[in-house]
Amino acid sequence: MSGAAGTAFDAGTRGAAASExxxxxxxxxxxxxxxxxxxxxxxFETPRGTVRAVDGVSFAIARGATLGLVGESGSGKSVTSLAxxxxxxxxxxxxxxxxxxxxxxxxxxxxxxxxxVRGGRIAMIFQEPSTSLDPVFTVGSQIVEAIRLHRPVGRxxxxxxxxxxxxxxxxxxxxxxxxxxxxxxxxGMKQRVMIAIALSCRPALLIADEPTTALDVTIQAQVxxxxxxxxxxxxxxxxLITHDLxxxxxxxxxxxxxxxxxxxxxxxxxxxxxxxxxxxxxxLLQSLPRLRERRSRLVAIPGVVPDPARLxxxxxxxxxxxxxxxxxxxxxxxLRPIAADRLVACHFPAVEPAPGAPARLEDAR
Amino acid sequence: xxxxxxxxxxxxxxxxxxxxxxxxxxPVRAGVFxxxxxxxxxxxxVSLTVDAGETLGVVGESGSGKSTLGRLxLRLLExxxxxxxxxxxxxxxxxRRDLRRLRREMQIVFQDPYGSLDARMRVGAIVAEGIEIHxxxxxxxxxxxxxxxxxxxxxxxxxxxRYPHEFSGGQRQRVxxxxxxxxxxxxxVLDEPVSALDVSIQAQVINLLADLQERRGLxxxxxxxxxxxxxxxxxxxAVMYLGRIVELAERDRLLAAPRHPYTRALLAAxxxxxxxxxxxxxxxxxxxxxxxxxPAGCAFHPRCPFAxxxxxxxxxxxxxxxxxxxxxxxxxxxxxx
Numbered sequence: 063m064s065g066a067a068g069t070a071f072d073a074g075t076r077g078a079a080a081s082e083x084x085x086x087x088x089x090x091x092x093x094x095x096x097x098x099x100x101x102x103x104x105x106f107e108t109p110r111g112t113v114r115a116v117d118g119v120s121f122a123i124a125r126g127a128t129l130g131l132v133g134e135s136g137s138g139k140s141v142t143s144l145a146x147x148x149x150x151x152x153x154x155x156x157x158x159x160x161x162x163x164x165x166x167x168x169x170x171x172x173x174x175x176x177x178x179v180r181g182g183r184i185a186m187i188f189q190e191p192s193t194s195l196d197p198v199f200t201v202g203s204q205i206v207e208a209i210r211l212h213r214p215v216g217r218x219x220x221x222x223x224x225x226x227x228x229x230x231x232x233x234x235x236x237x238x239x240x241x242x243x244x245x246x247x248x249x250g251m252k253q254r255v256m257i258a259i260a261l262s263c264r265p266a267l268l269i270a271d272e273p274t275t276a277l278d279v280t281i282q283a284q285v286x287x288x289x290x291x292x293x294x295x296x297x298x299x300x301x302l303i304t305h306d307l308x309x310x311x312x313x314x315x316x317x318x319x320x321x322x323x324x325x326x327x328x329x330x331x332x333x334x335x336x337x338x339x340x341x342x343x344x345x346l347l348q349s350l351p352r353l354r355e356r357r358s359r360l361v362a363i364p365g366v367v368p369d370p371a372r373l374x375x376x377x378x379x380x381x382x383x384x385x386x387x388x389x390x391x392x393x394x395x396x397l398r399p400i401a402a403d404r405l406v407a408c409h410f411p412a413v414e415p416a417p418g419a420p421a422r423l424e425d426a427r
Numbered sequence: 428x429x430x431x432x433x434x435x436x437x438x439x440x441x442x443x444x445x446x447x448x449x450x451x452x453x454p455v456r457a458g459v460f461x462x463x464x465x466x467x468x469x470x471x472x473v474s475l476t477v478d479a480g481e482t483l484g485v486v487g488e489s490g491s492g493k494s495t496l497g498r499l500x501l502r503l504l505e506x507x508x509x510x511x512x513x514x515x516x517x518x519x520x521x522x523r524r525d526l527r528r529l530r531r532e533m534q535i536v537f538q539d540p541y542g543s544l545d546a547r548m549r550v551g552a553i554v555a556e557g558i559e560i561h562x563x564x565x566x567x568x569x570x571x572x573x574x575x576x577x578x579x580x581x582x583x584x585x586x587x588x589r590y591p592h593e594f595s596g597g598q599r600q601r602v603x604x605x606x607x608x609x610x611x612x613x614x615x616v617l618d619e620p621v622s623a624l625d626v627s628i629q630a631q632v633i634n635l636l637a638d639l640q641e642r643r644g645l646x647x648x649x650x651x652x653x654x655x656x657x658x659x660x661x662x663x664x665a666v667m668y669l670g671r672i673v674e675l676a677e678r679d680r681l682l683a684a685p686r687h688p689y690t691r692a693l694l695a696a697x698x699x700x701x702x703x704x705x706x707x708x709x710x711x712x713x714x715x716x717x718x719x720x721x722p723a724g725c726a727f728h729p730r731c732p733f734a735x736x737x738x739x740x741x742x743x744x745x746x747x748x749x750x751x752x753x754x755x756x757x758x759x760x761x762x763x764x
Contacts, residue, residue, distance in 0.1 A: 134625040248714040278488035281714065283696035290706075305626060307635070308655075308698035310704040332688035334700035349630035351659035351762065353697050354684065359637070360659070362630035366595045382627075 085322030092426055094300045095122035096266055099148070104145050105139075114157075115141045117323040123134060123267065123316075128293065128300040130314030130331065136367055137320040139303045143269050144190040147180050164266070173380070184214045185260035189272035191252035195244040198232045201228070201255045202240035212263040228257040232288060250281035254288065266294060271303040286313060287420055305349060313336055316403070321345050322368055322378040323398055339406040339413035341383045377408070429738030433727045442476035443513055443646045444476075444614055448509035449473045449499050451492075455719065467718050469495040471670040472509070474745075479613065482647040484661030484678070486654055486693065490718050493650045494668040495761065497616040501533050501650060502526070515615070522582045531561055531610035536603050538619035542605055544591040550577075550602050576605040581635060594762055597628035604635065614646045621656060633660060656698050658682060669726040672745055676752040686754040686761060689727050725757070733758045 104116040106366035116138040123129045133139040144150045146161050146168065161168040168179060176187055188194055196204060209215055215223065221240075228236035244252060253273065260268060270289065274282035292312065293300055310317055310331070317334045319327045319342065327340040338344040348361035365382045367375055376398040377395050380386040389409050397407040404413065450473070452466040466634045470492040481482055484663055487493040498504040500511055502518050511518045512528060521529065531577050537543040553575045557660035558564055564572050574584035580601040591599055600620060607615055617636065621629045635658065639645060651657050657664060658678065666689065667677040676685040685691045699705040713731045728734040738757055747753040748761025 134627060218701055245702075258609070268671050278715075279654065279696045279707075280488065280709070280711050283698075283709040283711070284706050286698075287709045306698075307626070307700035309707075311700045312698045312704055335700065346626060347700065349627055350700055351630075351655040352699065352701075353634065353655050353658050353694065353701055355701075357659065360634055362629035362634055363627040364631075367598065389442055389650065 071133045072164065096125045096163065096164040097123040097215045097301070098160075099142075099146065101159040101160070101235075102145060102161065102411050103157040104141050104150065105157050107153050107155070110371045113369060115154075115323055119159075119323075120317050120321070121325065121328060123301060125266075125299055126188060126293075126297055127301055127315045128313055129308035130317040130322065131301060131303045131307065132310055132317060132422045133320030134367060136322070136370065138323040139230065139320050143186070143271055143301065143303055144319075146269070147184060147186070148176060149180075150233070178212065181208065181260075181265070182263050182264055184365065185263070185265040186269040186271065187253070187260050187273050189275045191249065191276075192244065194256055195252060197244050200243055201240050201247070205240075205255075205259050208259045209262045212343055216305055218341060221263070224258075228255070230261070230292070231255070231258045232260075246279075250285060253277065253285055255289065257285075257292070261292065261296065261298075265298060267299045267301065268293070269301045269303070272305070274309065275304070275306070281334050282309075289313070297365050307346065319346075322373065323370065324378060324407060325405075326407045328397070328403075330403050333401075333404060337413055339400060339408075339411040340379075340403065340408050341385055341412070342379045345382075345384070346414060348352045432612075434626050443479045443514055444477040444507065445512040446473055446475050446496075446498060446500060449506050449511065450497055450498070450508040451495055451504060452507050464513040466720060468670050469718065470499060470506075473667075473670075473672055474509075475665060475672065475675065477614065477646045477648055479646050480640065480644045481647050481663070482661045484649045484651070484657035484664040485667060486651060486657050486664060487667035488652060488693075488715060489668065490715055491667040493667050494618055494716075496667070497535065497618050497648055498649050501530075501535055502617055503535070507534075527561075531557075531575065532612050533616070534607035534610065534612040535616040535618060536600075536607050536620045538622050541591075541596070541623075544599060546591055548583075548590075548633065549587065550589055550594075552590065553591070553602060554587070554605045554609055559609060562609065572606075572609070576608055579608065579639070580605045581631075595628070596624050597631055600624060600632055602633070604632075604639070608639070608643075612645070616650065618649045619649045619652070620649075622651065622653060623700060629656070636660065646715065666693065669715060669721050671726065671755065672728065672753075673755045674753065675745070677750060680750060680752055684752075686759040687727075687756050688733050688744060688759065725755075736756070 071137060100120050102116055102119045103114060106113045106115055119142055121129060131139045131142065145156055156169060159169065163183060168176065202224045205227050206220040209220045210222055225236045225240050228239055233254050234240050234249060237408040247255065266289065274285050277285060281350065304310055308358045317329060318325050318332050319340065321342050327343050334343065338347055345363045349363055351357065351360060363382050368378055368381065374381055376393055380390040395407045396407050397405050400406050400411055400413055449470055451470045453466045455467050456481065457463050473496060475483065485496060495504065499506050502511060513533065518526065546739055550611060551573050554567055560567055562585060573587055577584055577586055582598065582601050594602065621632050626633060640647060646761045649660055651656060661678050662678055663675065664681045665672050666687065668689050674681065674685065674690045695708040695710045698707040712732050716728055721728055724739045724741055728738040731738065733756060743754050743755045744756040745759045746760060746764045748764030752761045755763040
């Protein structure tokens with residue numbers, strides 16, 4: 063048993079080395095990103111015609127780093143994550159783009175190789191752990207199944223690993239809990255089990271899609287602290303998809319703001335919150351009630367997100383934008399660099415481009 | 428309006444709404460062969476007041492009883508014990524006809540703007556339904572009233588002819604608010620009214636609720652799990668845990684100087700969207716216990732880092748101290764209590 067626990071936990075020592083590497087890379091300028099998404103576009107066939115849910119999205123995630131992907135409903139944030147693993151349903155079509163992970167373009171990978179990437183190199187957790195767990199099997203047998211799907215481990219050894227996996231996600235009394243059924247666990251415990259399953263094959267990247275949205279706030283704090291700790295220990299990268307700017311401010315290294323299928327701003331987290339460059343980002347921050355700062359009145363964003371089947375010409379935010387001018391209707395703003403590590407898709411950003419900054423993202427590459 | 432400036436409440440005079448020792452338990456399963464029945468104690472011994480023009484925020488996590496409390500105040504649920512007094516009249520004593528008249532003065536807005544509107548009815552009919560039932564207006568007068576209500580919540584009178592599915596989430600919640608306002612209430616229970624809305628739409632509805640309160644002098648019971656939203660709109664805040672109020676104070680006082688360890692854990696758990704990191708702190712471990720079998724003594728003691736021997740056996744009463752700050756805790760009672 064302790065031997066098996068050792069194998070489960072040599073990930074810990076490897077993880078430490080990986081996170082040192084990750085620190086070097088995220089601190090330094092270049093270094094290959096772990097995940098590199100380029101110009102991804104996804105369309106859905108709907109009764110009202112073809113709708114582009116994701117329309118030219120590009121971002122990269124450094125090793126050991128967390129990217130926060132923020133957007134409201136219909137912004138395309140979940141579609142982006144599902145497209146990365148080609149998990150979209152049949153009404154969806156990937157129109158173009160590349161998704162590079164460790165030297166391979168996932169969008170061109172044969173299905174057999176992609177299966178190893180799913181759950182192996184990239185794992186996912188979702189908002190509702192209940193829907194991902196099978197109610198008729200114990201949590202232990204579900205973790206064992208996940209381990210044996212990707213690694214040649216015997217049943218007994220895998221069972222011992224399952225106990226260690228539950229210990230890793232700080233479930234009390236794991237020897238007993240491994241025999242529990244999902245309905246015997248609270249929402250927070252179920253999400254911990256999902257994390258244990260997701261990490262059982264030591265993925266390089268965890269995609270967490272609204273992982274704490276369904277949880278009570280004290281439980282959310284526990285799960286976020288756990289994810290923070292595990293990410294560090296295992297040296298993995300994370301793509302954190304959320305609508306909650308409070309969560310992003312405290313968990314992400316870099317943030318991408320999505321609006322109507324496009325990334326409108328990308329920035330290191332502190333800079334984004336200190337000086338948002340895109341009017342949409344600025345407006346979102348203004349519209350939030352705060353706990354520790356008294357606001358007499360919230361600055362609301364007028365109107366609603368545009369219908370993806372009837373997008374306005376030019377900038378997609380212009381109907382709701384306080385500083386929109388004629389150019390915004392005529393010309394679609396492209397995502398372009400304005401400072402080191404900062405990109406914005408706006409003709410009139412609040413942060414002025416540095417002199418000599420390239421006009422297009424492609425030129426910066 | 429600023430939530431703080433509207434804190435000017437009548438000094439003397441009676442509160443508009445008063446709950447006295449309200450309790451509600453639900454039977455969950457009858458024992459086989461007449462064995463002991465089990466009960467969920469959703470709300471236990473809650474007393475509070477809401478003044479005209481005031482927002483009392485009620486925060487708590489799942490199972491805290493906050494939504495049940497709102498329904499008890501409106502008498503949408505019958506209390507197991509205790510009573511509700513509205514404008515000096517005890518609801519339990521009122522004959523059916525008077526109760527019906529009183530219902531016009533107290534309304535509710537629900538979280539789900541999708542589920543709470545009848546999809547087959549036009550918006551105009553939804554808003555007018557209460558007006559018809561209570562025979563407040565007919566014909567052109569009724570239509571004019573509906574048009575005024577739609578305008579008041581930021582919709583257009585033309586919207587009366589449309590169906591709920593033609594509206595966005597934020598617009599549907601406006602329809603729900605117009606329906607609640609139709610009978611000219613003085614008291615609204617707002618049960619997670621912005622929780623289903625996107626961030627950019629939340630602020631619109633929060634501002635609307637603040638405007639309506641100022642214009643109409645409404646009293647709100649604002650029930651939410653979202654502390655940021657509650658903190659923004661409330662004059663006073665009550666914190667519930669497992670069916671009981673554990674702390675109640677003026678908004679600024681509660682946020683700046685919380686006493687109860689559960690309140691402190693809740694506040695610490697809220698991540699702030701700011702440039703300076705303020706990560707959520709997991710100040711308490713474990714899950715809330717089941718309301719089927721609440722722990723003896725203080726219900727929070729199994730998760731409380733400060734619990735002492737008596738916390739396990741003796742239930743702390745909610746005792747008010749300086750500035751009306753009430754706390755139910757043996758270890759950190761209110762100042763001056």
